[in-house]
Amino acid sequence: MTTRRAWWKTGLGLLFTAIMLFPVYWMFNVSLTQTSDLRSSPPHWFPWAPTFEGYQTALDQQLPALGTSLLIGVSTVILTVLIAAPAGYAIALLNLRGGRVLSFGLIVAQMIPAVVMAMGFYAIYVRLGLLNTIGGLILANSTIAVPFGVLLYTAFMAGMPKELLQAARVDGAGAWRTFISVVLPVSRNSTITVALFAFLWAWSDFIFASTLNRNGDMIPITLSIYQYIGNNTTQWNAIMATAVVASIPATVLLVLAQRYVAAGVTAGSVKD
Amino acid sequence: MTTLAETKAGRGSTGGAGRDVPPAPPNKPRRRKSHGTQWTAIGFAVPLLAYLAMFYAYPLWRNIDLSIHDYNIRAFVQGDADFVGWQNYVEIFSSSLFMQALTNTAFFTIVSIAFQFSLGLALAVFFRNYFPLSAPLRALFLMPWLLPLIVSASTWSWMLNSENGIVNSFLSAFGIGQINWLTSPETALLSVTLANIWLGIPFNLVILYSGLQNIPDEVYEAASLDGAGPWRQFWSITFPLLRPVSAITLLLGLVYTLKVVDVIWVMTAGGPGSSTTTLAIWSYREAFGTGQPDFSPAATVGNILILIALLFGVLHLQLQRRQEAR
Numbered sequence: 001m002t003t004r005r006a007w008w009k010t011g012l013g014l015l016f017t018a019i020m021l022f023p024v025y026w027m028f029n030v031s032l033t034q035t036s037d038l039r040s041s042p043p044h045w046f047p048w049a050p051t052f053e054g055y056q057t058a059l060d061q062q063l064p065a066l067g068t069s070l071l072i073g074v075s076t077v078i079l080t081v082l083i084a085a086p087a088g089y090a091i092a093l094l095n096l097r098g099g100r101v102l103s104f105g106l107i108v109a110q111m112i113p114a115v116v117m118a119m120g121f122y123a124i125y126v127r128l129g130l131l132n133t134i135g136g137l138i139l140a141n142s143t144i145a146v147p148f149g150v151l152l153y154t155a156f157m158a159g160m161p162k163e164l165l166q167a168a169r170v171d172g173a174g175a176w177r178t179f180i181s182v183v184l185p186v187s188r189n190s191t192i193t194v195a196l197f198a199f200l201w202a203w204s205d206f207i208f209a210s211t212l213n214r215n216g217d218m219i220p221i222t223l224s225i226y227q228y229i230g231n232n233t234t235q236w237n238a239i240m241a242t243a244v245v246a247s248i249p250a251t252v253l254l255v256l257a258q259r260y261v262a263a264g265v266t267a268g269s270v271k272d
Numbered sequence: 273m274t275t276l277a278e279t280k281a282g283r284g285s286t287g288g289a290g291r292d293v294p295p296a297p298p299n300k301p302r303r304r305k306s307h308g309t310q311w312t313a314i315g316f317a318v319p320l321l322a323y324l325a326m327f328y329a330y331p332l333w334r335n336i337d338l339s340i341h342d343y344n345i346r347a348f349v350q351g352d353a354d355f356v357g358w359q360n361y362v363e364i365f366s367s368s369l370f371m372q373a374l375t376n377t378a379f380f381t382i383v384s385i386a387f388q389f390s391l392g393l394a395l396a397v398f399f400r401n402y403f404p405l406s407a408p409l410r411a412l413f414l415m416p417w418l419l420p421l422i423v424s425a426s427t428w429s430w431m432l433n434s435e436n437g438i439v440n441s442f443l444s445a446f447g448i449g450q451i452n453w454l455t456s457p458e459t460a461l462l463s464v465t466l467a468n469i470w471l472g473i474p475f476n477l478v479i480l481y482s483g484l485q486n487i488p489d490e491v492y493e494a495a496s497l498d499g500a501g502p503w504r505q506f507w508s509i510t511f512p513l514l515r516p517v518s519a520i521t522l523l524l525g526l527v528y529t530l531k532v533v534d535v536i537w538v539m540t541a542g543g544p545g546s547s548t549t550t551l552a553i554w555s556y557r558e559a560f561g562t563g564q565p566d567f568s569p570a571a572t573v574g575n576i577l578i579l580i581a582l583l584f585g586v587l588h589l590q591l592q593r594r595q596e597a598r
Contacts, residue, residue, distance in 0.1 A: 009403040016395065017409045023470065024415055026438060027427040042441045087320035094313035102317075104589070109328055111585040113531030115556045116574035119567060120331025122559070123338060143327050150320060175312045204420035206534045211560045222422045226538065229426055236430055243423040250418035258411045261418070262478055 027247075031055065031240035038236055054237035055245075062242050065224035068134070069203055072220055073249075075138045076202035077195045080145040084194060085187070088153025089179050093165065103154060106147040117143060118211040125212060132216035140208040145198035152264070156190040157183060193260045196253055203249055221246045338571035353568075360572040369546055369554065373573075377550040380465050380536075381529045387469040389522055392476025397510060399477075400484050410481070417474035425538035428467040429454065432539075454540050457547035464536045464548050471535065472528075476521055483517030484510070516595040523588035530581050537561075551577045 030038070031054050032047035091099040121140050122131070130136035164186065168178040184191070209223040219227075225242050253261065339360050347353035364370055399410050416424060431438050432453035440450055453463040487510065495505050533552045536542065542549040542557055549557070551573055559570035 006403040086316040090313045090316035096313040120334045123334045
């Protein structure tokens with residue numbers, strides 16, 4: 001009886017998931033639709049005659065943008081980890097004075113709207129000549145992930161078994177050595193979570209790209225999609241095909257690293 | 273003995289995120305002991321400190337600077353704008369757009385949060401009991417949250433398209449005529465809010481679900497024995513025990529929703545007219561949305577937005593601290 005009731009819940013769960021993911025399905029469906037069928041009424045619910053012309057167009061035009069996004073994403077990850085991991089170490093394990101104030105400041109920093117940051121960066125970049133550069137965009141993108149990264153590392157490292165660190169000290173390892181060969185390897189999961197979010201945020205960023213890099217030679221995929229929509233609203237299959245391709249990292253991460261995603265969402269807000 | 277003290281202090285600061293209130297006395301001897309290594313600690317934190325100064329404090333200061341000067345595009349490059357004090361703020365507050373942007377922001381935020389939260393909570397309760405496929409299905413629910421916002425927003429735009437959208441096509445099956453979701457001032461705000469609710473459900477689901485995991489099964493078992501049905505159990509156990517987590521989820525959602533730009537900008541660009549112009553969109557539009565950037569009013573609106581966000585942010589921290597203290 002319990003099993004029957006459980007399966008009944010599975011059915012309901014499938015229904016909820018189907019409703020929730022309908023927009024994702026629709027994006028996929030439209031991306032495979034023939035251009036001539038895009039405006040048919042009623043719209044085709046299933047891609048009976050799938051075409052890859054949307055993907056053809058998308059890949060012909062968007063490949064450089066995808067490369068740019070990949071470059072920005074990976075660089076943002078590296079920059080974020082380089083700054084956040086040592087800072088977490090200092091706050092959690094080296095008893096940095098004012099560490100608590102710093103943590104508090106980082107939480108507040110996460111609440112600052114990106115628009116405001118974009119304006120500040122714009123004002124600075126105009127003078128420094130960093131507008132429309134990839135480097136400038138990477139720096140700006142990292143501001144989304146660095147506070148999160150430091151807080152996550154701090155929380156994890158503070159819970160690290162103290163025996164580990166003492167053992168390293170007994171073996172004569174200094175602070176630097178302990179950090180590299182004990183703390184970092186043990187914090188591997190935190191690094192994965194931080195890297196994952198830093199990459200996703202940089203990959204998905206639209207606000208910084210559309211303000212600091214709008215006339216750049218190399219534009220990321222989000223900005224490219226946006227300009228695509230603005231330029232030609234008839235080729236929605238190509239737009240949706242680009243959107244599907246832009247969603248690949250999210251999908252891959254969801255499949256491969258789901259537990260890190262859930263860990264990151266909760267770590268940012270509630271202690272479990 | 274030292275180990276014990278250290279472990280304790282270490283656990284006290286597990287919160288790390290400013291939510292820790294470790295008792296002062298046991299900390300003191302440790303501080304003195306590690307006094308010599310204080311320079312090492314600073315050394316490891318220097319990249320972060322320099323980073324915060326350059327890429328947080330300085331942009332924010334520039335933003336304040338922009339809002340108390342009268343910057344046009346020439347002065348922007350040369351940096352010789354006139355000092356105007358509070359004038360930009362006075363102009364923003366007395367602007368006819370201010371009340372509308374404020375009500376739009378309030379509507380967008382409150383309606384988004386209310387539905388995200390209640391749907392997220394309902395789903396969290398639904399997923400609480402394991403059933404076949406529950407874990408993969410719950411994982412799939414994360415999808416909308418992980419997609420780039422521009423992807424979701426453009427998908428919703430096409431779904432809500434007046435002539436060719438699937439939503440109107442679906443509604444026409446029920447005899448409902450064409451609704452101009454994104455192009456009529458009456459429905460545009462509702463439409464972007466709808467898309468934003470969809471985007472926020474996963475976040476609420478994940479946090480509330482993890483909150484539910486902390487309620488021991490025995491409580492429910494005891495309630496079952498006492499003859500409490502699912503409805504009664506929800507209102508007498510789940511809801512009260514989940515209250516601290518709920519409060520934090522709501523406030524965090526509030527702070528995040530206040531600053532939403534991407535979704536609205538891609539779907540309606542704040543229009544038609546200014547029917548979907550929130551404070552964040554207003555700021556974005558003044559600075560970057562038109563051919564002529566007007567940074568001073570944009571920065572002014574941005575700073576007002578920061579103040580509102582921080583107000584709720586501080587409330588959030590207060591709540592979290594109180595929860596921690598219990």
